[in-house]
Amino acid sequence: MNISRRQMLILLPAAAVAWESVLAGTPESSPNYKMTDHWWSMLIDISKCIGCGNCVRACQAENDVPDGFFRTWVERYHVTDWHLENPEVISPDGGKEGFPSVTEDDNGKYFFVPKLCNHCADSPCTQVCPVGATFISPDGVVLIDQTYCLGCAYCVQACPYGCRYIHPQKKVADKCTLCYHRITKGLTTACCEACPTGARQLADLKNPKDPIHEFLRTHNVQILKPQMATGAKVFYNDLDGSVR
Amino acid sequence: MSVFKDSGHLFRLVALYAVGTLTFLGIRAFFVPHSFGQYGHYRGAAITEIAAHPIHFAGHQTCETCHADVQEMKKTGMHAQVSCEACHGPLAKHADDPSIQPAKLDTAVLCVRCHAASAARPKGFPQVAAAEHSNGLPCETCHKPHSPAISAGGAK
Amino acid sequence: MTTGVEGYMYPNEITLYWSVLIVLYPYITGLVAGAFILASLERVFRVDAIKPTYRLALLTALAFLVVAPLPLQLHLGHPERSFEMYFTPHRTSAMAMFGFVYLWYLMAVLTVEIWLDYRRDIVVMAQSSSGLKRWIYQVLTLGSHNISERALAIDERVGWLITLIGIPSAFLLHGYVGFIFGSIKANPWWSSPLMPVVFIFSAMVSGIAAVMLLYMLIMRLRREKIDMLCMDTIASYLFYIFIIDFSLEMLDLIHRIYEADESFRTLNFMVHTKLYFSQIVLQIFVGTLTPIVLLALTQVLKLPEIARKRIYTVAGCLTLIGIFAMRWNVVIGGQLFSKSFLGYTTYKMALATREGLLMSIALTILPLFILWVLVKLLPPWPEKVQSGTSAASAAN
Secondary structure, X not given: OOOOHHHXXXXXXXXXXXXXXXXHOOOOOOOXXXXXXXXXXXXXXXXXOOOOOHHHXXXXXXXXXXXXXXXXXXXXXXXXXXXXXXXXXXXXXXXXOOOOOOOOOOOEEEEEEEEEOOOOOOOHHHHHOOOOOXXXXXXXXXXXXXXXXXXXXXXXXXXXXXXXXXXXXXXXXXXXOOOHHHHOOOOOOHXXXXXXXXXXXXEEOXXXXXXXXHHHHXXXXXXXXXXXXXXXXXXXXXXXXXXX | OHXXXXXXXXXXXXXXXXXXXXXXXXXXXXXXOOOEOOOOOOEOHHHHHXXXXXXXXXXXXXXXXXXXXXXXXXXXXXXXXXXXXXXXXXXXXXXXXXXXXXXXXXXXXXXXXXXXXXXOOOOOOOOEOHHHHHOOOOHHHOOEOOEOOHHHOOOO | OOOOOEEOOOHHHOOOOOOHHHHHHHHHHHHHHHHHHHHHHHHHHXXXXXXXXXXXXXXXXXXXXXXXXXXXXXXXXXXXXXXXXXXXXXXXXXXXXXXXXXXXXXXXXXXXXXXXXXXXXXXXXXXXXXXXXXHHHHHHOOOOOOOOHHHHHHHHHHHHHHHHHHHHHHHHHHHHHHHHHHOOOOOOOOXXXXXXXXXXXXXXXXXXXXXXXXXXXXXXXXXXXXXXXHHHHHHHHHHHHHHHHXXXXXHHHHHHHHHXXXXXXXXXXXXXXXXXXXXXXXXXXXXXXXXXXXXXXXXXXXXXXXXXXXXXXXXXXXXXXXXXXXXXXXXXXXXXXXXXXXXXOOOOOOOOOXXXXXXXHHHHHHHHHHHHHHHHHOOOXXXXXXXXXXXXXXXX
């Protein structure tokens, strides 16, 4: 292989642009990225999740997530027969190191549910922020301005999904950014990149060619806690009614 | 006008508050960040700052620019859809400077993360009770990680 | 490490983010609103019987109001950024609007009312005192020594108007604190339109009890006679408002039990376990039913003065404990259960940290110290002409 890495990258315009701006360390990255052209979301296919915890580890590595807190985590549900209201749920260390093996339960079922910020279109967390330190970006990602956040934790209380926490060292609110630093450079999120089964798919609802449209049309898809009317944009395929 | 004369102290109070309010507005104009309100009620510059965070996972497209041989091997196998860094871990540093060597992987840990038998995993997903399955032999004795099916030319 | 988790919590929920300081914040604000409303009764509705406590109530409100933002400030991750709340307040945030309600109440209502009421005394003292005190009073006069009959009549009228504005402002101040909790739809323990109303009435209860206790305590310290007509009147207000407060809380409880929505089993279990002591025992039995029964006794029986004094003291103290327990149960209780309704966590109060027990004790004592300074600076009662005679005090 004699061609330099840099030359090779030119072959891939998206990656090349991304890489150059990463190396340059310039915020004015990705000249070809237009915020108004995107409306980001994620698709999670429960029937494909194997509970390996790759996404949790990848997220921690990519985003420097402090121990004991999670931007994404995986839950294992155990539902017995008709007892949908009383599922038994575990998430040891957020599922980071996977889950203990279980044997077949003749009277019930097991399944995994990856969780992350739902990047709600009507997000209750951004609504309550007293200073405008958390907001929905023009491309539909709920972000936190950590240089402006007071650390009052009102947003943490307002999130129905438990997706936010106060960073123990930075003392500001922290949560999933949908790997905003990646998706604006043509890359997928760290969790999607690391997911071995394709159970997580980054999706752009404004892109008519995105496969999510076909998927939504042909599958039974749900969001979490629809009664909260948050406009959640993380869509779950094959989600059991017991999940909350 | 004695009414005004006798309420003079009230005007002093109002004046004091007016000065206070003006001072507040002055300080406010100085302290509110320039890009605040650019897109909405937040600091517009925050978006580009967040977008500038460093990347740790290079992405399989980047890997494939150099490791076309591996890509070729993977293409037809069961792991075709598994990204490089799903197993190898975040390697943006290596992509940036190939002299930084990624850590050696231990298949004994790696493979069972996904393939250890558990009733919680989807039924169709290949899974084994590792201890019985291989009699203690390392996975790569039979399965090449980049193309794990034995018939596809697994190492002997 | 034991995390104190039973059942399943979302992993980020295991830590409590709002500590005992956030319990203190509505507690202190409530005392402010309650004390102010008591003072307003005299001013607006001309209840002359409670006149001896009028100025004390105003000063109590001010002392606590000055401290009210401190627990908030201390619990912030970045207290140095708190000014952003005034510079770029977010319209849709109840917390941001609270900043302005607070400022309005402090600057436009309470300070002005106290200033107008004390202006004559301030001018007199600016001329009679010396040294640092003289200098302070001079500043407080704002350079106007006009205390002509006419000027004081204008002050009286403007003061009345301010009080009139002040009553809804006091309601707003504490109603807003209730709204901060009541508007969180994600949390079924908080989310209730009754929350602001319950907060206002419990605020009145705690504020009235606090002023009643402070008055009795100060009179004891000054070796002066307690005005029993005043105490009886205040106690009867406390009694009636307490009944309204308790009815509202019971209404909320009965509504929850009867509706038994998706959160009910979880909350019900929590009230019977983790909150049993603070909710059932402290808040309802010790802090509400006992004082109500005690106060009811003073209403129906003709008790001697000494018995009434003791009952008022005990009932007042229990009330303050009960209302504190109520704030605790709202703030801490609201974070003990998982929003998945599948589990519970535990609150472990730190001792000597920024958000710990010692700090909260300090913050509770601080307003009393400020009140002491205020009472020295702006005496609520005419100074005794000669020590030993106690009759002159209450008349004002």
